[in-house]
Amino acid sequence: MKVKVLESFRYEGKKYEEGSIVDLPESVGRRVIEKGYGAETEKEPPTLDLEEEGEGRKGPRWKRKIWISEDRNLGISVWPPGGKFDSPSVTLEESRRDDSGDWQTNRLYLPTGSSLLALSEHMKSAWNEVQKIKTKEKEE
Incomplete structure (x- = not known):
């Protein structure tokens, strides 16, 4: 199971x-x-791993998706330079199924410099803090 x-x-x-x-x-x-x-759960949540396939390729160069529930997922993508961006860009997308069963997606453009690394470290620290709180609650 x-x-x-x-x-x-x-x-x-x-x-x-x-x-x-x-x-x-x-x-x-x-x-x-x-x-x-x-x-x-019926099956393991899908993870999409895209490899670079030449310069004319459209779409993200790298993508990961995490399923929070069957009605919600988070995806992070790395996009090549192009359009209004002259350097690679990173997006965080939240997709949710609404009451009518349709998917709605919100996209957030993340910083790509040292701020992205700082953000990832803060996320890791937040996870560690949650684990401390859970451990403390179990001990009480």
């Missing part, structure tokens, strides 16, 4: 990290879901 890990847990000595998709025996998967550590 494929399960999306909602909260990190251990099973048979192996740690399963939050956000990952794991294949567990049916009975174990059901218990993980019942206890709130996971959610059932």
